[in-house]
Amino acid sequence: MADENFERRPLSSFYGEALTTMDANGNGKRVNKTRFISYRQKQDLDDDLDFVYDDADSHANEIAELYSYTEQHELQLNLKAFDDQMESYNLRPWWQKLTQSQQTSIILKLLDQLDVSNKHMRMNAARCILYLAQGCWGEVQSDKEQQNWTRTNVMLLYEAGVFSAFVELLNIEVENNTAASSAMRKLAVSLADSVDLRVILSVLYIITEVMREESKNFETSIYKNNIQSFKDEIIHPYGDDFLIVKLLGMVTCFCSGSAPHFPMKKVLLLLWKLILLSLGGIEELRRLKMQYREEAGLDTSQEDTIEVARSMRASSPPVSAGDLIENQQNDLILRRKIRLERRQRLEKQISLDEVVYGSELDEVESGGNSGDNEGDGEVIVFMEPQRPTENHSKYEFEMSEREKFAEINKLRANMFNKELTIAQEVTKNRGLPWIPKVRHKDVAAFLDASRIKFVGYVLEKDCESLIGLPQPIHEGVNTLKRHMYTSLADVQIQKEEEIARNPMTTNEPPLRQTPTEILYQAILPNLPQYMIALLKVLLAAAPTSKAKTDSINIMADVLPEEMPMTVSQSMKLGIDVNRHKEIIVKAVSAILLLLLKHFKINHIYQFEFMSQHLVFANCIPLVLKFLNQNILAYIEAKNVIPILDFPTCVIGDQPELTIETLEIGDSQTYSWRNVFSCINVLRILNKLTKWKHSRIMMLVVFKSAPILKRTLKVRQAMMQLYVLKLLKMQTKYLGRQWRKTNMKTISIIYSKVRHRLNDDWAYGNDLEARPWDFQAEECALRVCVDQFNNRRYLCTNKDESFEPVDSSIAPVLGANVELTDEFKQHYELWLQQEVFQTSVDWDKLLESTNIEI
Known part of the structure; x- marks a missing residue:
């Protein structure tokens, strides 16, 4: 009889009922149901994107x-x-x-x-x-x-x-x-022109x-x-020019308006794949970094950022003020609805139900918002009171109900125990994903501050002697040195400074003719124009850009000569235009990131030269403009028609193009190319701003914090990591009030981003945060980069006083001099006037030239 009365219901239907936990003795006790409901909702709704970052799709x-x-x-x-x-x-x-x-x-x-x-x-x-x-x-x-x-x-x-x-x-x-x-001459360029x-x-x-x-x-x-x-x-020229340089020139001509018919999407895709194949992708960059660090005598056991990010889990995005108010209103409406349903159910129950179960229901209702942690780590099960029938007494009803729910509770307990075990394993393995780092500059600053405090003087460029300093300072210095990281850039900059100080005695290492070096030499004369052209194309393809009459037309290789007449054709063209823009953004972002990565490994000043021209061309506000959109909608965009993709569109029988077939999108919940593009632009922004205070201030001035914080809504670990890095570097400039209201974001930064010892980024006490030095830093960097390029590639800054002089008389006398016909004809006259009739004091001549015979 009990089995007949048992009502099978899904778990979601028990959310409004009494919740019970089972302790070690098998006894049940009440817990807060809100905690379990929110946990189940997180499991269902907050799944990470199964996106794997790679060189290409x-x-x-x-x-x-x-x-x-x-x-x-x-x-x-x-x-x-x-x-x-x-x-x-x-x-x-x-x-x-x-x-x-x-x-x-x-x-x-x-x-x-x-x-x-x-x-x-x-x-x-x-x-x-x-x-x-x-x-x-x-x-x-x-x-x-x-x-x-x-x-x-x-x-x-x-x-x-x-x-x-x-x-x-x-x-x-x-x-x-x-x-x-x-x-x-045409008003609108179309497919027919290319x-x-x-x-x-x-x-x-x-x-x-x-x-x-x-x-x-x-x-x-x-x-x-x-x-x-x-x-x-x-990586070698075809005729007079490299193919990569030819394609970059096509992009420049297109942006200047002299060749509006160039199919930009195909040009950029080919340019991207040529750079990727000739220079190498993720694996080649990792190999080159290890090789160059080993040759420089540096440690090669550091973590790879991409590999670590692939193993990280995404964090729940911090709730904004608007979302918080909306959630509170929704919770209030839900509580009122539950209370109204309970009140109506209680009014219909008999007095026996009120005596047996009324107190327990009131306890759940009053404890729903108590927020206590009772029951943490226990197994949560559901108990639903059933109405006794006329043939059952109170005692018989209680016994049958307990026996009936015993087996059900065991099954549910097993299920929740599995979930609890998984949660405990995640908590057990939780830890900092990175080994902390410290720069040589930070160790020197720590020692200078300690010496001034305890000894009263400073030892310039001495990071070894610890005389007069207390034992805790010794331990602190040892800890800093254990985590000290020397980058390839530091070694290369040190070498350049030594060459600039001692140009006569310092031998410059021979140029290594790698594919990156060959490409840099080829694009160096016109690199600023190439960067401007690529950023113009990126701006025109960004979903947040507004169409202007004077902007470049990147739709020349997608718009047909005759505009569509039917609804299905219009939908097809609209999807194609959006898809076209997404592919262009993907290609441009990949090109810029590849060049920055390879130039930085090859030589830091090659990277800085490209970076400065990107910054001068307003790359930083452009990237922020790109990210200032509904990023979740951009990630989930379905601008693809699978039946029209090659080769599906030409193999087998083709279905009729209707609105229904156009609406059949990809089964993925996200667009791979859009996630790839977002990660690329975030990586570019990180590379441009890292350790550059003037550029970090640009992030602050352009109000990037709320834009980046909205980007955290995308549950993808690598994307969140680069967003958190950008937030970390500007936190000290955002003020105390921002830090107070964004403590959850700061906590995520602490758990996800690498720690830099002695970096008080969260407090704003850094002495380097002096705005009057920002412009001087950029100017000094520009001078160093120009000296590097002029000495290494243009040879325009050589001082004649530093040129070697040949003081030996033997090569001069033994040189083969070609005499002109006129001199040969009048040789006797020259000999008479210049030699016989002129007296020369050879001793004084030898003394003046300091030549010993």
């Missing part, structure tokens, strides 16, 4: 992002061009049936056709090669098969010299003044991306020689 997604949805119809033109070309060779248009020698022969014929003067024939051959690079999608049945054929064909194309041929073709199209002037450039850039991009993907398994790849040859090729 998956290979399939990177290839799909190359094409806009509006240029889907052009894919069929590639297939038609290939079929027509095969018919002209009297062959069946079936690439997979041909032998490798036949395939190579066709590729060579297409390369010959690229050299003809007829542009129509030239571009037909280019489309045929593009179709081969796309994996001959007209002959395959699956995405996997298409990827395999792309890989095979790309290797054949590269071995035949297609990449270098298309670079030459790109140079021809870039210098096509007719196309540029035609586009400048058809040829998009074909050429697509071939170059596919070859580069396939090589990059294949290089991940370099040691086991059968195309190892091709990959290494390709890497060596792209």
Whole structure:
């Protein structure tokens, strides 16, 4: 009978009922239910994003992002061009049936056709090669098969010299003044103005991306020689210029308005992948850092930031004042509703229920907001009172109800015990994720302050002697030295200062011709213009930027000639435009971050040169403008149509394009490229502002704290880490009131960000926080950077008085002097006037030149 009366209900329905905990003796006692409900809600709602930061997205997604949805119809033109070309060779248009020698022969014929003067024939051959690079999608049945054929064909194309041929073709199209002037006269540039450039850039991009993907398994790849040859090729000039420099020049021309038809998305994607492949990604940066530190005699056992961040868990975002008020109002409404329901239920119960259970319900109702910690660490179970039937007495009812709920409580206890064990393990393993660090400058400052206090004098540049200092200071110095970290930048700056002090006696180390060094020398003359152009593109693609009539048009390679007429076409174009902007932001942020990282490892002043020009071009307010949006909406944006992504859009039967098919988005709860872009811009901002007080003050002036605090709502550990770093560096400038009202944020900073010993960032007592020194720091840095560039690359600051002088007479007398015909003709006259008739006191001459014979 008891089993028939038992009502099975989900856990969520018991939230309004009495909560009980079981102690060691099996007895139940009341606890605060609010704590358990909030715990369950956190488990359900506050899950971390399963995002894994990497050099790039998956290979399939990177290839799909190359094409806009509006240029889907052009894919069929590639297939038609290939079929027509095969018919002209009297062959069946079936690439997979041909032998490798036949395939190579066709590729060579297409390369010959690229050299003809007829542009129509030239571009037909280019489309045929593009179709081969796309994996001959007209002959395959699956995405996997298409990827395999792309890989095979790309290797054949590269071995035949297609990449270098298309670079030459790109140079021809870039210098096509007719196309540029035609586009400048148009009111609106569209897809039709960049058809040829998009074909050429697509071939170059596919070859580069396939090589990059294949290089991940370099040691086991059968195309190892091709990959290494390709890497060596792209860091050397094609003709008079590097390909990377050519692409940067295209971005500059586009931003200046002299070439509005350039397809910026494809240019930036190709530029990003060339830099990534030639310089290296995360693994290569880690290897280079360890190699250079080992060569400099520095410790190589430091943690890697990305690896540690990948293992960290995200923190719950601090609640803002508005959210707090809203939550309090919602809690108040919920409590009133629960009380009203209980009152109505109590009025319907019989007097026996009121005698047995009334006191307990009142206890729960009165203790719901007590906030006591009774029951912490115990197993929480639910007990629901049931109404006794007419055939049961009070005693029989109590016994049957207890027996009935005993088994249920055991099951629930097991479930909650598992959750409790997991929570205890997390708490047990909780600790600081970083080893604390201290700079040599901080140790020197600590010793100077201690000596002034206890001894009364200062020893310049002496961090060893501890004479006259008490034992606690000795222990403090030893602790600081155990955690002292010397960076590569400190060693490089010290070497530069030594060269500047002693230019005659200090030997400058030979330049290491690494890919980074070669690229820096190539882009050095025009690096400021390149940085301005990239930031202009980033500003135009940012979701917070407003369209202006005088701004650059980055939509030239996505807008069709004829605007859409139907609702579905309009939706498709709207999604495509947003997707286009997201891809551009992703590419630009990755390019800037890669260059900053590699320049910093190669030489600190190369990094500082690029950083200063980014700051001068307003990169800091631009990044803050980008982050000043609904960041959660940006992260969760679904600007993708899976059925229109390549190669899905050309393999198999295609569904009809309707509103329903357009609304079918990706299954992921976030956009990978948008999370990647946000992390990249945060890392760029950290690199520009770290240890630079004038730039940190820019963060304060532009009111970055509330913007960064809103970004903490994204539950991704790496993203939160870089936000917390930015908040930490400016906390001392934000004032006591801000610190008082943001104690939870400060607590998260303490638990997540590396500790710097002797850094009182949370109190604002740092002596370095002197605004009158900020401008002087930037000017001094600029002088050092200019001296480095002039001495190392431009050779314009050499003083003639420091040049070596050859004082030996033997080389002068033994030098081969070429005499002119006029001198030979009048030699006797010169000899008579200059030698015989002139008396020379040779002793005085030798004395004046200090030459001993």
